[in-house]
Amino acid sequence: MADTLFHKVWDAHKVRTLPSGQTQLFIGLHLIHEVTSPQAFDMLRQAGLKVPFPERTVATIDHIVPTSSQKRPFLDVMAEEMTVALEKNCREFGIKLYLPDKMEQGIVHVIGPQLGLTQPGVTIACGDSHTSTHGAFGAIAMGIGTSQVRDVLASQCLAMDPLKVRRIDVNGQLRPGVYAKDVILTIIRQLGVQGGVGFAYEYGGTTLDRMTMDERMTICNMSIEGGARAGYVNPDETTFAYLKGRQFAPSGAAWDKAVTWWKSMASDKNATYDDRVTLEAASIEPTVTWGINPGQSVAIGERIPANADPEALAYMGFDANTPVRGTKIDVAFIGSCTNGRLSDIEEAAKIVKGHKVAKGVKALMVPGSRVVAAEAEKRGLHQIFIDAGFEWRGAGCSMCLAMNPDKLEGRQVCASSSNRNFKGRQGSPTGRTLLMSPAMVAAAAIAGEVMDVREVLEGVPA
Amino acid sequence: MNEITQVSGHGLPLRGNDIDTDRIMPARYLKVVSFEGLEQHVFEDDKKTNRGPHPFADMRYQGASILVVNSNFGCGSSREHAPQGLARFGIRAIVGESFSEIFLGNCSVLGVPCFTADHETIDKLQTLLEKSPETEMVADVKTGAITAGSMKFTAQMPVAVRDAFVQGKWDPTAMLVDKFDDVKKVAKHLPYVAGF
Numbered sequence: 001m002a003d004t005l006f007h008k009v010w011d012a013h014k015v016r017t018l019p020s021g022q023t024q025l026f027i028g029l030h031l032i033h034e035v036t037s038p039q040a041f042d043m044l045r046q047a048g049l050k051v052p053f054p055e056r057t058v059a060t061i062d063h064i065v066p067t068s069s070q071k072r073p074f075l076d077v078m079a080e081e082m083t084v085a086l087e088k089n090c091r092e093f094g095i096k097l098y099l100p101d102k103m104e105q106g107i108v109h110v111i112g113p114q115l116g117l118t119q120p121g122v123t124i125a126c127g128d129s130h131t132s133t134h135g136a137f138g139a140i141a142m143g144i145g146t147s148q149v150r151d152v153l154a155s156q157c158l159a160m161d162p163l164k165v166r167r168i169d170v171n172g173q174l175r176p177g178v179y180a181k182d183v184i185l186t187i188i189r190q191l192g193v194q195g196g197v198g199f200a201y202e203y204g205g206t207t208l209d210r211m212t213m214d215e216r217m218t219i220c221n222m223s224i225e226g227g228a229r230a231g232y233v234n235p236d237e238t239t240f241a242y243l244k245g246r247q248f249a250p251s252g253a254a255w256d257k258a259v260t261w262w263k264s265m266a267s268d269k270n271a272t273y274d275d276r277v278t279l280e281a282a283s284i285e286p287t288v289t290w291g292i293n294p295g296q297s298v299a300i301g302e303r304i305p306a307n308a309d310p311e312a313l314a315y316m317g318f319d320a321n322t323p324v325r326g327t328k329i330d331v332a333f334i335g336s337c338t339n340g341r342l343s344d345i346e347e348a349a350k351i352v353k354g355h356k357v358a359k360g361v362k363a364l365m366v367p368g369s370r371v372v373a374a375e376a377e378k379r380g381l382h383q384i385f386i387d388a389g390f391e392w393r394g395a396g397c398s399m400c401l402a403m404n405p406d407k408l409e410g411r412q413v414c415a416s417s418s419n420r421n422f423k424g425r426q427g428s429p430t431g432r433t434l435l436m437s438p439a440m441v442a443a444a445a446i447a448g449e450v451m452d453v454r455e456v457l458e459g460v461p462a
Numbered sequence: 463m464n465e466i467t468q469v470s471g472h473g474l475p476l477r478g479n480d481i482d483t484d485r486i487m488p489a490r491y492l493k494v495v496s497f498e499g500l501e502q503h504v505f506e507d508d509k510k511t512n513r514g515p516h517p518f519a520d521m522r523y524q525g526a527s528i529l530v531v532n533s534n535f536g537c538g539s540s541r542e543h544a545p546q547g548l549a550r551f552g553i554r555a556i557v558g559e560s561f562s563e564i565f566l567g568n569c570s571v572l573g574v575p576c577f578t579a580d581h582e583t584i585d586k587l588q589t590l591l592e593k594s595p596e597t598e599m600v601a602d603v604k605t606g607a608i609t610a611g612s613m614k615f616t617a618q619m620p621v622a623v624r625d626a627f628v629q630g631k632w633d634p635t636a637m638l639v640d641k642f643d644d645v646k647k648v649a650k651h652l653p654y655v656a657g658f
């Protein structure tokens with residue numbers, strides 16, 4: 001019977017129906033980090049439980065790592081304590097851990113794919129809502145809470161209810177200056193931040209077919225901002241080409257068998273969906289948020305809607321019927337699990353090259369992982385940013401959620417390539433975040449205000 | 463495990479859609495290795511920036527057990543620190559228009575039942591609690607019956623979740639570790655575990 005990847009993966013991992021009516025689902029890959037795991041290990045110890053599949057959990061630190069100096073012990077006492085706790089927990093339970101002294105360290109959603117741990121057809125869980133990122137490979141990847149981290153550690157399973165599947169097709173060619181970030185911001189704007197509750201989003205269509213893995217990850221990453229706990233793209237040749245030769249990807253004779261299995265897990269052509277939505281790529285514009293959730297956005301040439309939420313307007317200091325374009329910024333942040341990969345840095349570098357960051361703007365470029373940083377440095381990209389007046393940092397989450405020293409102050413406005421513009425998200429209770437593509441952030445950093453990136457992209461009519 | 467059949471006490475009305483977990487528990491309070499003491503920081507920034515007194519800072523709602531919210535409550539970050547903070551603040555049930563899934567799952571494993579009802583009903587209940595904070599509320603898990611003073615309505619909860627609370631099976635860990643042979647069997651059939 002024709003079926004979706006979601007259902008095929010679900011069925012292959014279903015252990016049984018629990019007495020509670022939920023499904024006991026086997027989790028193929030469990031990723032953990034320092035923020036949402038320490039209490040889980042404590043609960044495990046209190047209950048006297050063991051970790052039966054320690055090799056199926058991989059740990060890193062990303063949220064609290066300082067990105068200026070990563071020398072141990074960290075200057076921040078709590079950051080150090082959390083790191084020590086993770087080291088101790090991983091040692092005790094036999095879990096692989098990548099700290100900043102290892103080349104593998106980085107934001108958990110950047111390193112999973114980079115190491116080839118993230119593969120098609122796998123169920124992936126992590127105590128982090130942006131776990132949906134890994135769906136770009138045709139994995140079913142979901143964010144969980146700390147008690148569930150304990151459950152996965154103790155049983156390699158989760159108690160879950162199945163999701164419905166909404167197929168989202170994006171067809172055609174994106175126009176110059178329009179990026180994957182604009183696609184997902186537009187999808188969220190159209191379907192709403194609650195639109196995906198109860199759904200997994202399956203992204204497809206000719207636009208997605210042509211996208212790189214980095215771009216697909218940007219899209220899947222923000223599924224959760226649209227309310228969808230999981231988002232995925234069916235695996236194809238692009239997926240396989242990305243994975244081939246990676247540290248934890250199958251190799252030799254196993255490779256061909258893996259590809260055959262991966263292909264078999266993709267949604268069938270005539271699969272039926274609980275809902276379908278179609279977008280034309282050509283209709284998508286460079287997009288920027290004006291409010292306090294990622295659905296509150298406009299195309300750069302548009303004005304904030306007349307019926308805009310008054311609470312959001314008051315917090316942001318915007319008026320309805322006015323453009324976001326031209327808004328002065330104080331900080332520019334490029335990075336995060338949404339847009340902290342090599343291609344994001346490359347796109348931003350194209351804009352930044354030969355220019356200077358506007359006076360009074362603090363600009364941060366924070367690579368998503370050590371490997372991304374090293375690769376960018378090898379290509380000399382770091383120098384472009386440094387010459388322009390950006391700070392070139394070590395790998396981590398940084399100002400995406402400001403658990404390290406990188407924070408907004410007061411009511412500062414930040415042009416940010418991250419994923420959340422929630423009140424206070426970037427570390428100041430009154431700080432303001434404008435989400436946009438890395439290229440748009442780069443353009444804003446140079447201009448000192450929000451602008452249309454197409455004006456600085458050579459030969460592109462806005 | 464405890465059976466949770468009923469929650470009673472005072473209600474705490476909190477208006478607003480899409481209230482995210484960053485607001486419930488600002489990220490700086492995630493720099494901890496335990497959940498203890500998180501109740502002190504619930505809505506800390508909202509309390510400061512709210513126009514007018516924030517319900518969580520309002521003395522009239524001190525000691526409340528049932529939180530009454532609007533739609534998509536708890537969206538955003540998966541941080542369990544948010545429901546942990548609410549639970550430690552004293553919230554033992556939540557009635558709202560809708561919840562984000564991760565938040566809902568977190569509440570379930572903490573033994574905090576979440577009920578849903580339509581906008582008009584929630585709005586009426588919030589207005590009632592704003593006028594009369596001393597209103598006694600009872601939320602019956604088994605039937606979904608919610609009473610607040612003279613106001614009565616039936617709220618929804620997925621049957622499986624309801625049964626889990628009523629039968630005291632809301633913490634899944636014991637069930638998940640119970641049939642470990644079944645888990646091994648599934649693992650053995652997955653090519654990426656068994657080897658391609």
Ligand code: SF4
Pocket residue numbers: 062063107108109128130336337338396397400401418419
């Ligand atoms: S970069 Fe931001 S969204 Fe991504 S894992 Fe880190 S804190 Fe979370």
